[in-house]
Amino acid sequence: MQPKRGYRRLQELxxxxxxxxxxxxxxxxxxxxxxxxxxxxxxxxxSVGVAVSKGSVLGPDRIWRSQRAYQFDVLRQFISDATSxxxxxxxxxxxxxxxxLAADLETLAGRRKTLRELxxxxxxxxxxxxxxxxxxxxxxxxxxxxxxxxxxxxxxALLGQLGQGDDQxxxxxxxxxxxxxxEIFGMKLRTEFEPDxxxxxxxxxxxxxxxxxxxGPGTRGTHxxxxxxxxxxxxxxxxxIGLEALVVQFFEPI
Numbered sequence: 427m428q429p430k431r432g433y434r435r436l437q438e439l440x441x442x443x444x445x446x447x448x449x450x451x452x453x454x455x456x457x458x459x460x461x462x463x464x465x466x467x468x469x470x471x472x473s474v475g476v477a478v479s480k481g482s483v484l485g486p487d488r489i490w491r492s493q494r495a496y497q498f499d500v501l502r503q504f505i506s507d508a509t510s511x512x513x514x515x516x517x518x519x520x521x522x523x524x525x526x527l528a529a530d531l532e533t534l535a536g537r538r539k540t541l542r543e544l545x546x547x548x549x550x551x552x553x554x555x556x557x558x559x560x561x562x563x564x565x566x567x568x569x570x571x572x573x574x575x576x577x578x579x580x581x582x583a584l585l586g587q588l589g590q591g592d593d594q595x596x597x598x599x600x601x602x603x604x605x606x607x608x609e610i611f612g613m614k615l616r617t618e619f620e621p622d623x624x625x626x627x628x629x630x631x632x633x634x635x636x637x638x639x640x641x642g643p644g645t646r647g648t649h650x651x652x653x654x655x656x657x658x659x660x661x662x663x664x665x666x667i668g669l670e671a672l673v674v675q676f677f678e679p680i
Contacts, residue, residue, distance in 0.1 A: 439478065440489050440499075446470045447500030448507060452560045456567040462500050464493060498580045501568050502587055508561050509591040518603060521551035526610070534679065537611050539655050544607070545673060549666030557639045565591075566636060592632070599628040613677040627676045634668045 446467040454461055468478045483489045483496075490496040525544045530536030556562040569588055575581035604624060608614065615623040648661035 436489060439483060442471060442476065443467050443478065443483055443489070443496070444500050444503040447496070448504045451500065451504055451564055456564060456571060462497050464490070464496050467496075467500075494580065498584055501571070501584055504564065504568060505584075505587050505591045508565055509594045517555035518548055518552040522548045522603075522607075531610065534612075537679075541611050541613075541673075542653075542655075542670070545670045546660065546662055546666050549669040550663035553635055553638065553663060553665040556635050562635075562639055566640060592629075595632060596625060596628040599631065600624050604628055604631075608677065612679060614679075615676060616678055619676055623676055627672060630672055630676075631669060634672070635665065638665050638668075 443464070447462045450462055450466055450470055456462065464480060464484050468480060468483075471478050481488075484493070485491070490499070522544060525540065525547055529540040531540060568584075572581055572584040572588060575584075604627060608624075615627075619626060648663055649667065650659045651662050651667075652658070653660050
């Protein structure tokens with residue numbers, strides 16, 4: 427298919443190019459952003475019938491004065507997309523809802539049994555939602571790239587946006603997952619973690635997921651544990667085991 431040429435506003439052209447770069451990042455990975463280049467983005471757009479010339483986007487009085495400026499804009503676009511999708515939380519809540527449908531929340535014993543199952547099932551669903559696609563591991567790669575770049579204005583701005591993205595994910599987890607769960611199960615933060623313990627808990631869960639994601643398939647199997655309520659063996663993902671430890675550390679029954 428012959429790429430079609432035509433006039434485009436600078437904002438439209440900039441968005442097309444940065445989104446093409448994000449698609450390359452998710453498809454091919456990241457090598458210090460060296461493989462996310464303007465020529466490769468132009469080639470990628472050409473493969474779907476969109477013609478862009480290098481001279482229209484790179485150089486003095488163009489959208490980007492340098493290849494590096496383009497690469498950092500791609501990374502910023504990726505961060506924006508990753509923190510606004512909410513897909514991980516949606517998948518986690520789907521698994522959580524299935525557990526709650528059969529839950530006994532009227533008694534302390536029922537709540538404890540349900541919470542254990544929720545951690546087992548919901549924890550694994552949350553971890554898999556974060557790590558089975560390319561977004562989460564790419565997020566970690568972008569962090570590493572930004573942290574190892576020269577400390578100029580571009581890298582400082584990127585690190586600032588990454589920090590804001592992490593803060594947004596923590597707020598989303600607090601508001602849509604962990605906050606409601608504490609109310610449902612009649613739990614409260616231990617006094618030593620007040621007043622910002624829920625924020626620290628959400629950050630700890632994200633850090634736990636980061637560690638498992640970095641260590642690959644060897645940390646993603648299952649471990650058989652005996653259910654203390656009915657004596658049956660049940661599979662636990664290692665992330666769920668770590669999540670249970672954090673819940674016990676941070677919370678207590680009301």
